[in-house]
Amino acid sequence: MVTPQDMMRELDAGRVRPVYVLYGEERYLIDETARMLVERLVPPDDRDLNVAVYDLSEVPVQVAVEDWLTLPFFGQRRVVIGTHALFLTAERPPKKVEHDLDALLEALAAPPSFSTLVLTVPAAKLDERKRVVKALREAGVAVAFPPLKGAALSTWLVTRARDLGVTLTADAAEELVLRVGGELPFLVTELEKMAQYVGPGGTITTDVVQNLAPRTLEQDVFALVDRICRVDTAAAYRMLRDLWLQQEEPVRILALLARQFRLILQVKTLSAKGYGSQQIAQRLRVHPFAVKKAAEQGRRFAEETLLAILDALAEADYRMKAGGVDKELAVEAFVARLAQWVQRGAREGGNEP
Structure with missing residues (x-):
């Protein structure tokens, strides 16, 4: 598989392909790379006359091919970009466009040296069974842009x-x-x-x-747990007061607290089984930084304490939904109880070395 770095090294060495197929799910990088190719291959003064962009979900590919085969106008090189080239995948395009793939195949058999065709494909993979995909790979290069994680x-x-x-x-x-x-x-x-x-x-x-950086409720709850784990109860209560002023729903805050403590327990359990942080992140489908912080927070609690915390959260959730209890006070009572668990662990020297 050709990577974006491979393509850049080729360009730095002076090798320009007649065709580039940029495909993958990281659309931002695909679009940025297409712009970069224009900047590298066509001088600014020549771009009005020698750069063309076609949306291939609306325009037949043969129109772009005809432009690709046209000599540059008062310039050294022409760049033609065809976006949304979904006919190179197994997907069914949302709109029916009559693409003349024979015209593209014929041009690929003898690609021009004075022009570059760039096809962008917002899909995870190309359909390698198709003749046109094989011909594109032979005439040029297909560059993959998987999601960055x-x-x-x-x-x-x-x-x-x-x-x-x-x-x-x-x-x-x-x-x-x-x-x-x-x-x-x-x-x-x-x-x-x-x-x-x-x-x-x-x-x-x-x-x-x-x-x-903009804050979300999820991040505020994460920070709330972090403050408590650092035995900074005063800061935790200030954060709660801010959340009440923002009219955040106590039931949702409790649900997010439960989600964070489930993550802490999962990370602790998997770490004990010998999994590394990257493996845990992949298994739980969360960012490695979230795993790192959950592991740090988990050092404050024994496994049985985490199970007790989750039971307490479930009990508080039931009482809040059953009615007859002040929801904000119920969350504050849980935070106070959680702080006691943490402080007890701190007095005992922590639950883990």
């Missing part, structure tokens, strides 16, 4: 920060993904905002991310 995503963010002229620490990269999620467009937007905040040559730390 875990360490690969954090590394990509650190590199992007360097391109912006700032430093992003590894912990800050993990915190950013935890707060914003794994969608690259949102991550890049937040990263650019933080780069402006710290200025050229500055460093984006975990504190910067926590201060500037």
Whole structure:
């Protein structure tokens, strides 16, 4: 499988393929790579006349092929981009377009040296059974863009920060993904905002991310548990008061607390069985940073204590839904009980060495 890095090394060495097929689920990187190819292959003054983009969910591929075979106009190279080339997959396109694949096959048999065709495919894989896919691979190169996850995503963010002229620490990269999620467009937007905040040559730390990144209720509850595990009960109650002022629903907060403690128990159990953090993240389908924090929080509790906490959460949930109890007070009572569990563990030297 050809990677984006392989393609960049070829371009740096001066090798330009007549055809590039960019496929995968990471659409942001596909679009960015298509733009990069235009920037590398066609000078700015030539782009109005020698760059064309066709949406192949609307336009037949033969139109793009005809343009691809046309000599550059007052320039050295022409780039033709065809987006949404789903006819290269096993998927059924939402709209019927009469693509003349024979015209594409004929052009691929003797591709022009003066023009580059770029086809983008928003799908996990190509249909390798199709003649046209085989012909495209023979004439050019197919580059895969699988979703960035875990360490690969954090590394990509650190590199992007360097391109912006700032430093992003590894912990800050993990915190950013935890707060914003794994969608690259949102991550890049937040990263650019933080780069402006710290200025050229500055460093984006975990504190910067926590201060500037948008917060969700899930993240607030995660932070609430973290404060309690650090025996910072006063800060935990301040966070609860803020949540009440934001009119957050106590039942939902309790549900998120239960989800976090289930994760802590799962991580603790799997770690005891010898699983590494990356294996646990893949098995539970969560970000490695969430596994790391859950492992840290889990050191405060014995397994039987975590089971008791989950029982207490289930009991509080039942009482709240049955009525006759102040829901906010019920959550605060649980937090007080949880703080006692943590403080007891701290006095005993922790539940784990």
